Amino acid sequence: MSIRQLIINPGSTSTKLAVYEDEKEIAGESVSHSPEELAACGGLYEQIPFRLKAIRRFIDKQNLSVSDFDDIMCRGGMVWGIGTGGYRVNDELVTALSHEEYASPHASDLGGILGKMLGDEAGVDAYIYDAVTGASLPKVAQITGFPEIVRRSSCHVLNMHAMAERFAQDQGVAYDSLRLIIAHMGGGVSLCAIENGQIVDSIGDDDGPFSPERSGFTQILPIVRLCYSGNYTYEEMKSMIRGNGGLKAYLGTSDAREIEKMIADGNKEAALLYRAQAYQISKGIGELSIVHKGKCDGVILTGGLAYSGMLTAMIEEYAGFIAPVYIYPGEHEMQALALGGLRIMTGKEESREFHLDDIRASGQMTFAAP
Ligand SMILES: Nc1ncnc2c1ncn2[C@@H]1O[C@H](COP(=O)(O)OP(=O)(O)OP(=O)(O)O)[C@@H](O)[C@H]1O
């Protein structure tokens, strides 16, 4: 009997859904949510009923019900102090996914919450897999200049692990033997260093290069001044960091294809900004080369922006001296979730149980939001 799984991947502007039977996708849909629809919901967690409706519509369309699934696999959120792999969604994980002290607000936080709500109706377990914050940073990588702030990892773990494994297969070498740097370049950009099959350091979407829709990191004092200027609320600051920052803030679009058209039409500002994006991503690669002490087997460029020959050529021009650059365009998160779920369902991998005390013990809790 095959294993049938419902896959849920909430993003900032869409909810991606799929049904898998064993390794095969038998149905898939990316339900787009317009800015107006999302704004009408209010905050992130107020989107739950709206997204739940979209998921139910998708399940109905397949003539299935929740009880027809063996499990529900959900994109993991930005819960601090969590490891990689699969976690069964229990009540403590739902609490963590719903509170800013435990998790950074991000659309992917909704995955486990939605999965558990649906699963509970029919006694089906929901899991998150390779959560955005899952990593194994050594102590030396966790120090900041602020004793009150522990440096935490956040990156596109799901797609990065999947691409690293594909790369190892393509090269015919053991994944665990590779020292890699991966840049995931989508609406948000993040990077990681992989060693022994583990993410040992990373640069998050608010921690390094700007991206099509995110501000990335810049000098701290101007940001502090902006926060206290009285011109912006906390919510507005967050939306500049994630959603309305980066290329979108300068050029009014986060679609790199439109930006390339602007460049082709002679728009010099667009050309400068696109180069600046490549430059910053390359600097991120350079920063992570230190983690490997310069001995890196490859740099992998992935995500939607890796389809852009213009961008990848510029990155290769800056960072190609570090290691050979390999391009794996697109993201393969739905398949990675399904394969992770299949390993759990077939007993090849054990899922983990989450406890709020794990976050407390990690020292990675955050201050309460204002
Ligand atoms: N063929 C292409 N050429 C150039 N850019 C492209 C191409 N296809 C997609 N992109 C760009 O990739 C970006 C979106 O990438 P992707 O779909 O991986 O992001 P996302 O899933 O929305 O966000 P994230 O990866 O941060 O979760 C957009 O800027 C889009 O314009």
Ligand SMILES: CCCC(=O)O
């Ligand atoms: C690090 C951010 C991950 C994401 O946007 O999906």
